[in-house]
Amino acid sequence: MTVRVLVVDDEPLARRGVTQRLSAHTDMQVIGEAGDGETALSAIVDTTPDLVFMDVQMPGMGGLETLGLLSPRERPMTIFLTAYDQFALRAFEVHALDYLLKPIDDERFAEALDRARETLATRRDRDLSSGLQALLATRRNTPSHASRFAVRIGHRVAFIAAADVDWIEAMGDYAGLHVGGKVHLLRERLHQLARRLDPAQFMRIHRSTIVRVDRIAEMEVLSNRDSLLRLRDGTPLRASRTYGDALRAALAG
Template structure:
C-alpha cells in the first residue's frame, strides 16, 4: 500500500485530490494539511511515500517544506500549481511530476503511474545484490596521428553528428567514431542518460528542467548549455534524476 498525504491551503482543492485518490486501491491517504507549518510537522511525524504538495501557500511554500525535510525522509512529491513552469530544484526535492489547477483526471492518472514506477524502482534498488556492471570509463579519440583518452567524468553531454558522437568537454569538443546508440549502451545509466535521439547528458550537470507545452522539456546544464528532452525520454530522465538524488 502506498501511503499518501495531501497539502493545499484550499479546502476544495484538497477534497478534489482526495476524491481522485479514492479510485486507486493501492493508495491510502494518511494525512491532509492546510499550510506549510502543519505539513512540515505532519510529514516529519508520519512520513508518507508520496505527497501531493501545493507550491504556493502562505507562510512556508511547498518547495520549502520539502527542502526542510532530511533527504532520507523526504517523500516523492507531485506538485500542485497554477503555473506551467518551475526549475529542476523541484526534482532535486523528489518531485515526480506537477499538475496544473484545475486538475485534469488523465494527467492525474499519469502522475500516479509515474510515482508507482519510481517507488518500484526504489524497492528494486534497495534489494539488489548483483555485482555492478562495468561501464565505459574513458573514450579513445583519434586526433590526426594521435589517440587522446577522454575521461567519462569530464564529459558534460554528448551530441550526435550523423553516425558519429560528439563529446562536449568544457569548451572543447571531440568526435568519437561510434553512434550515440552504441555509446548509450556502454555508459553507466546512473550517471549518463539519453534525453533525445541526438543527445545524452551527464546527470550531475543538470541545473534546470523546464516543461514545454507538448510534453517535451528543456534542460539547462550548469554551464548554461540548453539541451532538449523529447517526451519519449522524459520518464527515464526523471527516474534517473531521482535515483541520483
C-alpha cells in the same frame, strides 16, 4: 503494494479534489491532510508518507520551502500542484516526482500516479537486491519506536527528542509533551502516541498520563491502591491502581 499518501493544500476544495481522485485507486491510502507548510513538515516527519501531493503556493511556508527543509533522505516522493507553470524548474531542483497544473487533468493525474508506482516499486526492488530483505523481516518482528517528535512553536517547527520528554498528558486531540518544565503540543491523541513509544522507556500510569520511567524518583502507595509518583524535578503524578503491578515491576527492573 499500498502507497501511503499525504495531501497538502491550503484550499480545502483543492484537497478534496485530490482525495476524491485518489479514492478511485485502491492501492492509494490517504493517511492525512495539511493546510500549510508547517503542518505538512510535521506530518512528513511523523508519518513518513510514500507520496505527497503538495501545493506550491501556500500562506507562510510554501511547498518548495517545506520540501527544502528536509534532507534528501527524508523527502518523500512529491507531486507538486499549482496554477502556474513558472515553478516547474524549482520543483525539479528539489527532485519532485511530477508537476501538475490546476485545474487538474484526470489523465495527467493518472499518469503521475503510474510514475509514483513505478518509482516506488523500483526503490523497493533495489533495497531488496542490496540485502535489506532480511533487515526488513527483522523490523517487522521488532517494531521501531519514535525517537523524536515535530511540534509547532509559533510559525516554527521544533524537533523534540524522545529522550528529553519527562512525561506526557492527554489534551483532547493533542498530547502535551512535558520537557524540562515546558509543555509542547503534539497533534496526536495519547492512545495513538502510546503505540509509537518504546515500552522499555515510557509507561502508561493513567488513562491520561504516560511517564518516562527513569524520571521517577519516588513512589507512594495510597489507601485506595492508587500511587503518588514524584519525578526527579519534583513533579507529582497520580498513577492508577490499574497500572500498579506493571509500574512496580518496571521500577524494580
